[in-house]
Amino acid sequence: MTGSDLMQSLATRVAERDRAGLLRRARTVDAARSVHVQIDGRELLNFCSNDYLGLAQDKRIIKALQKAANESGIGSTAAHLVCGHRREHAQLEDALCEWTGREAALLFSSGWLANLGAMQALLARDAVCVQDKLNHASLLDAAQLADATLKRYPHGNAEGAARQLAGAKERPALLATDGVFSMDGDVAPLRELAALCKRENVALMVDDAHGLGVLGTHGTGSVSEAGLSQTDVPILMATLGKALGCMGAFVAGSRALIEGLTQFARTFVYTTAMPPALAAATCEAARIARTEDWRREKLQSLVARFRQGAAQLGLPLPESRTAIQPIVLGDTAHTVAASRTLEDHGFLVTAIRPPTVPQGKARLRVTLSAAHSEGDVDRLLDALTLVTEDTG
Ligand SMILES: *Cc1c(COP(=O)(O)O)cnc(C)c1O
Numbered sequence: 502m503t504g505s506d507l508m509q510s511l512a513t514r515v516a517e518r519d520r521a522g523l524l525r526r527a528r529t530v531d532a533a534r535s536v537h538v539q540i541d542g543r544e545l546l547n548f549c550s551n552d553y554l555g556l557a558q559d560k561r562i563i564k565a566l567q568k569a570a571n572e573s574g575i576g577s578t579a580a581h582l583v584c585g586h587r588r589e590h591a592q593l594e595d596a597l598c599e600w601t602g603r604e605a606a607l608l609f610s611s612g613w614l615a616n617l618g619a620m621q622a623l624l625a626r627d628a629v630c631v632q633d634k635l636n637h638a639s640l641l642d643a644a645q646l647a648d649a650t651l652k653r654y655p656h657g658n659a660e661g662a663a664r665q666l667a668g669a670k671e672r673p674a675l676l677a678t679d680g681v682f683s684m685d686g687d688v689a690p691l692r693e694l695a696a697l698c699k700r701e702n703v704a705l706m707v708d709d710a711h712g713l714g715v716l717g718t719h720g721t722g723s724v725s726e727a728g729l730s731q732t733d734v735p736i737l738m739a740t741l742g743k744a745l746g747c748m749g750a751f752v753a754g755s756r757a758l759i760e761g762l763t764q765f766a767r768t769f770v771y772t773t774a775m776p777p778a779l780a781a782a783t784c785e786a787a788r789i790a791r792t793e794d795w796r797r798e799k800l801q802s803l804v805a806r807f808r809q810g811a812a813q814l815g816l817p818l819p820e821s822r823t824a825i826q827p828i829v830l831g832d833t834a835h836t837v838a839a840s841r842t843l844e845d846h847g848f849l850v851t852a853i854r855p856p857t858v859p860q861g862k863a864r865l866r867v868t869l870s871a872a873h874s875e876g877d878v879d880r881l882l883d884a885l886t887l888v889t890e891d892t893g
Pocket residue numbers: 610611612613614616637639679683708710711740741742749750
Protein backbone atom coordinates (compact mmCIF):
# COMPACT_ATOMS: atom_id res chain seq x y z
CA MET A 502 0.00 0.00 0.00
CA THR A 503 1.27 3.44 -0.87
CA GLY A 504 0.73 6.57 1.17
CA SER A 505 -2.06 7.75 -1.12
CA ASP A 506 -3.74 4.32 -0.84
CA LEU A 507 -3.80 4.77 2.92
CA MET A 508 -5.43 8.19 2.61
CA GLN A 509 -7.90 6.83 0.05
CA SER A 510 -8.86 3.94 2.27
CA LEU A 511 -9.39 6.28 5.22
CA ALA A 512 -11.59 8.56 3.10
CA THR A 513 -13.62 5.54 1.93
CA ARG A 514 -14.28 4.49 5.50
CA VAL A 515 -15.34 8.02 6.40
CA ALA A 516 -17.73 8.06 3.42
CA GLU A 517 -19.20 4.71 4.50
CA ARG A 518 -19.74 5.98 8.00
CA ASP A 519 -21.35 9.12 6.60
CA ARG A 520 -23.76 7.05 4.45
CA ALA A 521 -24.72 5.04 7.53
CA GLY A 522 -25.57 8.28 9.35
CA LEU A 523 -22.82 7.60 11.87
CA LEU A 524 -20.44 10.47 11.19
CA ARG A 525 -19.18 12.10 14.40
CA ARG A 526 -18.63 15.83 14.84
CA ALA A 527 -17.38 17.76 17.85
CA ARG A 528 -19.75 20.55 18.82
CA THR A 529 -17.99 23.71 19.95
CA VAL A 530 -19.16 24.90 23.34
CA ASP A 531 -18.59 28.65 23.37
CA ALA A 532 -19.32 29.14 27.03
CA ALA A 533 -20.18 26.92 29.96
CA ARG A 534 -21.71 28.05 33.20
CA SER A 535 -22.52 25.11 35.46
CA VAL A 536 -25.13 23.01 33.57
CA HIS A 537 -25.76 25.76 31.01
CA VAL A 538 -23.76 25.67 27.80
CA GLN A 539 -23.78 27.96 24.82
CA ILE A 540 -23.57 26.34 21.38
CA ASP A 541 -24.17 28.09 18.03
CA GLY A 542 -25.37 31.18 19.84
CA ARG A 543 -28.03 29.31 21.82
CA GLU A 544 -28.10 28.44 25.48
CA LEU A 545 -28.76 24.76 26.23
CA LEU A 546 -29.32 22.88 29.46
CA ASN A 547 -26.62 20.22 29.54
CA PHE A 548 -27.66 16.63 30.30
CA CYS A 549 -24.68 14.77 28.89
CA SER A 550 -21.57 15.77 30.83
CA ASN A 551 -19.83 13.50 33.34
CA ASP A 552 -19.60 16.25 35.95
CA TYR A 553 -21.77 14.18 38.29
CA LEU A 554 -21.04 16.13 41.46
CA GLY A 555 -21.02 19.57 39.84
CA LEU A 556 -17.34 20.20 40.64
CA ALA A 557 -15.96 21.20 37.22
CA GLN A 558 -16.56 24.87 37.97
CA ASP A 559 -16.27 24.89 41.73
CA LYS A 560 -14.70 28.16 42.90
CA ARG A 561 -12.53 26.48 45.52
CA ILE A 562 -11.02 24.12 42.97
CA ILE A 563 -10.40 26.96 40.52
CA LYS A 564 -8.66 28.85 43.31
CA ALA A 565 -6.49 25.85 44.15
CA LEU A 566 -5.50 25.64 40.48
CA GLN A 567 -4.66 29.34 40.31
CA LYS A 568 -2.67 29.31 43.52
CA ALA A 569 -0.64 26.29 42.48
CA ALA A 570 -0.09 27.69 39.00
CA ASN A 571 1.28 30.88 40.52
CA GLU A 572 3.66 28.86 42.65
CA SER A 573 4.68 26.05 40.31
CA GLY A 574 3.90 27.20 36.78
CA ILE A 575 2.03 25.39 34.03
CA GLY A 576 3.88 22.39 32.66
CA SER A 577 5.49 19.69 34.76
CA THR A 578 8.31 19.86 32.16
CA ALA A 579 9.06 16.12 32.15
CA ALA A 580 7.85 12.61 32.83
CA HIS A 581 7.42 11.62 36.50
CA LEU A 582 10.61 9.55 36.54
CA VAL A 583 12.74 12.33 35.07
CA CYS A 584 11.90 15.48 37.04
CA GLY A 585 8.16 15.97 36.47
CA HIS A 586 6.97 14.46 39.76
CA ARG A 587 6.16 17.43 42.00
CA ARG A 588 4.99 17.77 45.56
CA GLU A 589 1.43 18.34 44.24
CA HIS A 590 1.45 14.94 42.49
CA ALA A 591 2.74 13.20 45.59
CA GLN A 592 0.04 14.84 47.70
CA LEU A 593 -2.68 13.83 45.25
CA GLU A 594 -1.48 10.22 45.20
CA ASP A 595 -1.54 10.16 49.02
CA ALA A 596 -5.05 11.64 49.10
CA LEU A 597 -6.35 9.09 46.58
CA CYS A 598 -4.83 6.19 48.56
CA GLU A 599 -6.40 7.38 51.73
CA TRP A 600 -9.80 7.91 50.11
CA THR A 601 -9.91 4.54 48.36
CA GLY A 602 -8.26 2.60 51.18
CA ARG A 603 -5.33 1.44 49.10
CA GLU A 604 -1.64 1.17 50.01
CA ALA A 605 -0.34 3.07 47.03
CA ALA A 606 -1.45 4.87 43.89
CA LEU A 607 0.07 6.00 40.60
CA LEU A 608 -1.12 8.95 38.53
CA PHE A 609 -1.67 8.76 34.80
CA SER A 610 -2.51 11.59 32.42
CA SER A 611 -5.81 9.99 31.36
CA GLY A 612 -7.97 6.95 31.98
CA TRP A 613 -7.06 5.57 28.59
CA LEU A 614 -3.39 5.71 29.45
CA ALA A 615 -3.96 4.17 32.87
CA ASN A 616 -5.79 1.14 31.47
CA LEU A 617 -3.29 0.74 28.67
CA GLY A 618 -0.31 1.01 31.00
CA ALA A 619 -1.69 -1.29 33.68
CA MET A 620 -2.55 -4.05 31.24
CA GLN A 621 0.70 -3.80 29.32
CA ALA A 622 2.63 -4.06 32.55
CA LEU A 623 0.58 -6.94 33.94
CA LEU A 624 -0.15 -9.13 30.96
CA ALA A 625 2.47 -11.27 29.33
CA ARG A 626 1.98 -11.99 25.65
CA ASP A 627 -0.81 -14.56 25.20
CA ALA A 628 -1.94 -14.27 28.81
CA VAL A 629 -5.68 -14.61 29.05
CA CYS A 630 -7.67 -11.52 29.93
CA VAL A 631 -11.38 -12.03 30.57
CA GLN A 632 -13.64 -8.99 30.24
CA ASP A 633 -17.26 -7.93 30.27
CA LYS A 634 -18.52 -7.49 26.72
CA LEU A 635 -19.59 -3.91 27.47
CA ASN A 636 -16.36 -2.78 29.13
CA HIS A 637 -15.03 0.63 28.15
CA ALA A 638 -13.12 0.69 24.86
CA SER A 639 -9.89 1.48 26.70
CA LEU A 640 -9.98 -1.81 28.66
CA LEU A 641 -10.84 -3.92 25.63
CA ASP A 642 -8.20 -2.23 23.49
CA ALA A 643 -5.63 -2.39 26.29
CA ALA A 644 -5.81 -6.20 26.40
CA GLN A 645 -5.42 -6.42 22.65
CA LEU A 646 -2.57 -3.92 22.52
CA ALA A 647 -0.82 -5.96 25.23
CA ASP A 648 -1.03 -8.96 22.87
CA ALA A 649 -3.08 -10.82 25.45
CA THR A 650 -5.85 -13.22 24.52
CA LEU A 651 -9.07 -11.30 25.11
CA LYS A 652 -12.14 -13.33 26.07
CA ARG A 653 -15.39 -11.49 26.56
CA TYR A 654 -18.35 -12.67 28.60
CA PRO A 655 -22.01 -11.62 28.38
CA HIS A 656 -22.69 -8.30 30.07
CA GLY A 657 -22.89 -8.41 33.86
CA ASN A 658 -22.85 -12.20 33.83
CA ALA A 659 -20.55 -13.74 36.46
CA GLU A 660 -21.41 -17.28 35.29
CA GLY A 661 -20.38 -16.33 31.78
CA ALA A 662 -17.13 -15.04 33.23
CA ALA A 663 -16.62 -18.35 35.06
CA ARG A 664 -17.11 -20.25 31.81
CA GLN A 665 -14.51 -18.12 30.05
CA LEU A 666 -12.04 -18.66 32.91
CA ALA A 667 -12.65 -22.40 32.97
CA GLY A 668 -11.47 -22.64 29.36
CA ALA A 669 -8.20 -20.90 30.30
CA LYS A 670 -7.04 -22.73 33.42
CA GLU A 671 -3.42 -23.34 32.56
CA ARG A 672 -2.39 -19.74 32.04
CA PRO A 673 -2.30 -16.78 34.41
CA ALA A 674 -5.28 -14.52 33.88
CA LEU A 675 -6.78 -11.16 34.68
CA LEU A 676 -10.47 -10.37 34.88
CA ALA A 677 -11.34 -6.75 34.17
CA THR A 678 -14.67 -4.98 34.48
CA ASP A 679 -16.10 -1.48 34.59
CA GLY A 680 -17.47 -0.84 38.11
CA VAL A 681 -20.28 1.27 36.64
CA PHE A 682 -20.86 0.73 32.94
CA SER A 683 -20.31 3.95 31.04
CA MET A 684 -23.16 3.70 28.55
CA ASP A 685 -25.72 1.84 30.68
CA GLY A 686 -25.13 3.10 34.19
CA ASP A 687 -25.58 -0.32 35.79
CA VAL A 688 -23.14 -1.69 38.35
CA ALA A 689 -21.08 -4.85 37.73
CA PRO A 690 -21.78 -7.93 39.92
CA LEU A 691 -18.59 -7.16 41.82
CA ARG A 692 -19.09 -9.52 44.76
CA GLU A 693 -19.72 -12.51 42.49
CA LEU A 694 -16.77 -11.60 40.29
CA ALA A 695 -14.50 -11.19 43.31
CA ALA A 696 -15.55 -14.61 44.67
CA LEU A 697 -14.94 -16.16 41.28
CA CYS A 698 -11.51 -14.58 40.96
CA LYS A 699 -10.53 -15.73 44.43
CA ARG A 700 -11.64 -19.30 43.67
CA GLU A 701 -9.78 -19.34 40.35
CA ASN A 702 -6.72 -17.40 41.51
CA VAL A 703 -7.28 -14.67 38.96
CA ALA A 704 -6.49 -10.99 39.53
CA LEU A 705 -9.52 -8.70 39.44
CA MET A 706 -9.24 -5.22 37.95
CA VAL A 707 -12.08 -2.71 38.32
CA ASP A 708 -12.32 0.50 36.30
CA ASP A 709 -14.37 2.77 38.53
CA ALA A 710 -14.43 5.81 36.23
CA HIS A 711 -18.13 6.39 36.95
CA GLY A 712 -18.28 5.02 40.48
CA LEU A 713 -15.65 7.06 42.32
CA GLY A 714 -17.29 10.04 43.97
CA VAL A 715 -20.78 8.74 43.18
CA LEU A 716 -21.16 5.37 44.96
CA GLY A 717 -20.07 4.09 48.36
CA THR A 718 -19.65 5.80 51.71
CA HIS A 719 -18.13 9.24 51.15
CA GLY A 720 -17.91 8.46 47.43
CA THR A 721 -15.32 5.72 47.83
CA GLY A 722 -16.76 3.98 44.78
CA SER A 723 -18.44 0.79 43.61
CA VAL A 724 -15.75 -1.54 44.99
CA SER A 725 -15.98 -0.26 48.53
CA GLU A 726 -19.78 -0.10 48.27
CA ALA A 727 -19.69 -3.83 47.49
CA GLY A 728 -17.66 -4.34 50.68
CA LEU A 729 -14.55 -5.40 48.77
CA SER A 730 -10.98 -4.70 49.88
CA GLN A 731 -7.63 -4.37 48.17
CA THR A 732 -7.23 -8.15 48.56
CA ASP A 733 -10.47 -8.77 46.67
CA VAL A 734 -9.80 -6.16 43.99
CA PRO A 735 -6.02 -5.83 43.76
CA ILE A 736 -6.15 -3.45 40.78
CA LEU A 737 -8.39 -0.41 41.13
CA MET A 738 -8.45 2.24 38.45
CA ALA A 739 -10.47 5.45 38.33
CA THR A 740 -10.48 8.68 36.39
CA LEU A 741 -10.25 12.22 37.68
CA GLY A 742 -12.14 13.77 34.77
CA LYS A 743 -15.64 12.65 35.67
CA ALA A 744 -17.14 13.11 39.15
CA LEU A 745 -14.03 15.04 40.22
CA GLY A 746 -14.46 17.50 37.37
CA CYS A 747 -10.71 17.61 36.60
CA MET A 748 -8.59 15.43 34.30
CA GLY A 749 -6.29 12.44 34.57
CA ALA A 750 -6.54 9.04 36.26
CA PHE A 751 -4.88 6.71 38.72
CA VAL A 752 -4.34 3.07 39.50
CA ALA A 753 -4.34 2.07 43.17
CA GLY A 754 -3.39 -1.13 44.95
CA SER A 755 -0.56 -2.78 46.85
CA ARG A 756 2.91 -1.24 47.00
CA ALA A 757 4.13 -4.15 44.91
CA LEU A 758 1.58 -3.41 42.18
CA ILE A 759 2.48 0.27 42.08
CA GLU A 760 6.20 -0.53 42.07
CA GLY A 761 5.61 -2.83 39.09
CA LEU A 762 3.59 -0.22 37.21
CA THR A 763 6.21 2.42 37.94
CA GLN A 764 8.79 0.20 36.24
CA PHE A 765 6.76 -1.25 33.38
CA ALA A 766 3.68 0.83 32.55
CA ARG A 767 4.97 2.49 29.39
CA THR A 768 2.14 5.05 29.30
CA PHE A 769 3.36 6.20 32.72
CA VAL A 770 7.09 6.10 32.04
CA TYR A 771 7.15 7.77 28.64
CA THR A 772 4.75 10.65 29.02
CA THR A 773 4.79 14.11 30.56
CA ALA A 774 3.36 14.29 34.07
CA MET A 775 0.10 16.23 34.35
CA PRO A 776 0.52 19.90 35.31
CA PRO A 777 1.24 20.18 39.05
CA ALA A 778 -1.45 22.85 39.36
CA LEU A 779 -3.97 20.37 37.99
CA ALA A 780 -2.84 17.86 40.60
CA ALA A 781 -3.34 20.49 43.32
CA ALA A 782 -6.81 21.30 41.95
CA THR A 783 -7.69 17.59 41.84
CA CYS A 784 -6.57 17.22 45.44
CA GLU A 785 -9.07 19.91 46.41
CA ALA A 786 -11.74 18.24 44.22
CA ALA A 787 -11.13 14.92 45.97
CA ARG A 788 -11.42 16.59 49.36
CA ILE A 789 -14.75 18.16 48.41
CA ALA A 790 -16.07 14.99 46.75
CA ARG A 791 -15.19 13.01 49.82
CA THR A 792 -16.61 15.35 52.45
CA GLU A 793 -19.68 16.91 50.82
CA ASP A 794 -22.11 14.01 51.06
CA TRP A 795 -24.99 16.33 50.18
CA ARG A 796 -23.81 16.26 46.56
CA ARG A 797 -24.35 12.49 46.38
CA GLU A 798 -27.66 12.80 48.22
CA LYS A 799 -28.85 15.47 45.81
CA LEU A 800 -27.73 13.43 42.81
CA GLN A 801 -29.59 10.38 44.15
CA SER A 802 -32.77 12.37 44.66
CA LEU A 803 -32.55 13.76 41.11
CA VAL A 804 -31.99 10.22 39.79
CA ALA A 805 -35.11 9.03 41.63
CA ARG A 806 -37.13 11.99 40.34
CA PHE A 807 -35.98 11.42 36.77
CA ARG A 808 -36.68 7.67 36.86
CA GLN A 809 -40.12 8.16 38.29
CA GLY A 810 -41.00 10.76 35.66
CA ALA A 811 -39.52 8.71 32.84
CA ALA A 812 -41.46 5.63 33.95
CA GLN A 813 -44.68 7.66 33.86
CA LEU A 814 -43.86 8.63 30.30
CA GLY A 815 -43.25 5.00 29.42
CA LEU A 816 -39.67 5.68 28.38
CA PRO A 817 -37.41 2.64 27.93
CA LEU A 818 -35.07 3.07 30.90
CA PRO A 819 -32.73 0.21 31.82
CA GLU A 820 -31.98 -0.57 35.46
CA SER A 821 -29.55 2.07 36.77
CA ARG A 822 -29.12 3.77 40.12
CA THR A 823 -26.20 5.92 39.01
CA ALA A 824 -25.93 9.32 37.33
CA ILE A 825 -26.05 7.60 33.92
CA GLN A 826 -29.69 7.18 32.83
CA PRO A 827 -29.77 6.15 29.19
CA ILE A 828 -32.98 6.15 27.17
CA VAL A 829 -32.40 3.31 24.75
CA LEU A 830 -34.41 4.09 21.62
CA GLY A 831 -32.66 1.49 19.44
CA ASP A 832 -32.85 2.92 15.95
CA THR A 833 -29.93 5.25 15.13
CA ALA A 834 -31.84 7.72 12.91
CA HIS A 835 -34.63 7.96 15.44
CA THR A 836 -32.18 8.60 18.27
CA VAL A 837 -30.43 11.34 16.29
CA ALA A 838 -33.81 12.93 15.52
CA ALA A 839 -34.79 12.75 19.19
CA SER A 840 -31.54 14.44 20.19
CA ARG A 841 -32.28 17.23 17.64
CA THR A 842 -35.80 17.67 18.94
CA LEU A 843 -34.45 18.06 22.47
CA GLU A 844 -31.89 20.56 21.26
CA ASP A 845 -34.60 22.57 19.50
CA HIS A 846 -36.24 22.82 22.90
CA GLY A 847 -33.07 23.89 24.69
CA PHE A 848 -31.55 20.59 25.94
CA LEU A 849 -28.20 19.07 25.10
CA VAL A 850 -28.38 15.26 25.15
CA THR A 851 -25.99 13.72 22.65
CA ALA A 852 -27.14 10.65 20.72
CA ILE A 853 -24.84 7.69 21.39
CA ARG A 854 -24.67 5.44 18.35
CA PRO A 855 -22.82 2.32 17.19
CA PRO A 856 -20.00 1.40 17.40
CA THR A 857 -19.90 3.05 20.85
CA VAL A 858 -22.95 0.92 21.69
CA PRO A 859 -24.07 -2.32 19.95
CA GLN A 860 -26.13 -2.17 16.74
CA GLY A 861 -29.80 -1.52 17.46
CA LYS A 862 -28.97 -0.04 20.88
CA ALA A 863 -28.62 3.66 20.04
CA ARG A 864 -29.57 5.84 22.95
CA LEU A 865 -29.91 9.23 24.51
CA ARG A 866 -27.32 9.02 27.27
CA VAL A 867 -28.90 11.29 29.85
CA THR A 868 -26.57 12.09 32.72
CA LEU A 869 -27.57 13.88 35.89
CA SER A 870 -25.46 16.13 38.07
CA ALA A 871 -25.69 17.51 41.58
CA ALA A 872 -25.55 20.88 39.79
CA HIS A 873 -28.99 20.28 38.23
CA SER A 874 -32.10 21.50 40.02
CA GLU A 875 -35.36 19.60 40.39
CA GLY A 876 -36.83 22.13 37.94
CA ASP A 877 -34.14 21.25 35.38
CA VAL A 878 -35.10 17.57 35.60
CA ASP A 879 -38.81 18.38 35.32
CA ARG A 880 -38.18 20.52 32.25
CA LEU A 881 -36.21 17.71 30.63
CA LEU A 882 -39.05 15.27 31.37
CA ASP A 883 -41.52 17.69 29.75
CA ALA A 884 -39.35 17.87 26.64
CA LEU A 885 -39.05 14.08 26.60
CA THR A 886 -42.82 13.79 26.07
CA LEU A 887 -42.07 15.06 22.54
CA VAL A 888 -39.70 12.13 22.07
CA THR A 889 -42.31 9.60 23.26
CA GLU A 890 -44.86 11.13 20.90
CA ASP A 891 -42.37 10.60 18.07
CA THR A 892 -41.90 7.01 19.19
CA GLY A 893 -45.63 6.33 19.54
C1 LIG B 1 -14.01 7.80 30.50
C2 LIG B 1 -13.59 6.42 30.79
C3 LIG B 1 -12.26 6.03 30.64
C4 LIG B 1 -11.22 6.95 30.04
O1 LIG B 1 -10.87 7.94 30.91
P1 LIG B 1 -10.25 9.30 30.35
O2 LIG B 1 -9.63 9.93 31.52
O3 LIG B 1 -11.41 10.07 29.79
O4 LIG B 1 -9.27 8.92 29.29
C5 LIG B 1 -11.90 4.76 31.03
N1 LIG B 1 -12.82 3.89 31.51
C6 LIG B 1 -14.11 4.22 31.62
C7 LIG B 1 -15.09 3.22 32.15
C8 LIG B 1 -14.54 5.49 31.26
O5 LIG B 1 -15.82 5.80 31.33
